[in-house]
Amino acid sequence: MKKLKVLSSILCCIMAAMAFTACNDLDHADNIITPEQSKQAMQTIYGIYHGKIIRIQENSVTNQEIRDTADVEWEVSNDSIMYIYNLPSKFLAKSITDDELKQAIEKQVTPVLKCYIGLVQLKPIAILINPTSPTFNVNYGGKEHKVQFSFALNNSYSYGLYTTNPKSFELQIINIGMYIDGKLQSSLMPNNIWYRLKYIPSAASDK
DSSP: OOOOOGGGOHHHHHHHHHHHOSOOOOOGGGGOOOHHHHHHHHHHHOEEEEEEEEEEEEOTTTOOEEEEEEEEEEEEOSSSEEEEOOOOHHHHHTTOSOHHHHHHHHTSOOOOEEEEEEEEETTTEEEEEEEOOOEEEEEETTEEEEEEEEEOOSOTTSEEEEEETTEEEEEEEEEEEEEETTEEOTTTSOSOEEEEEEEOOOSSOOO
């Protein structure tokens, strides 16, 4: 995948900024981000973060949210790349309706989730997140298959929000589909799954 150019779309930037802040009284000119400001802001969030990941799925019958929580770690390594290291494979598999495929995915070690990121707002620091697709090679139905989980791209609800005082870093990404050998499987994974990651401060610095 080519490097994400999030600032190339004015509409995308405006939508992202609206998702991060409930009210923004700045003039349009004040929202223009210079290359120097962008570099400084991104350097602020470089580092490794430890926290919790919450998997959120809506029950279609009761309209209530089903939540699962696990430990997570992620790293912002440069101006355009972020890695999520331990998104549980059981989280990805949980909503799969076929038991054989579900169990096959649960047994896999989740590959590192590489995400392309870009700055869309300075105060607070906000980034747009474009995750790549976790891929598994599994035996399912007596054959070998490539299973991929797709995430929302260039979406205002797929974002990260960082503040310094107090220090806080929260992310959100959305699993919107599953593919088997390149074909979308809406019947096997019918619901979008929301993932929220939250940095948990510790005695030892994460950066």
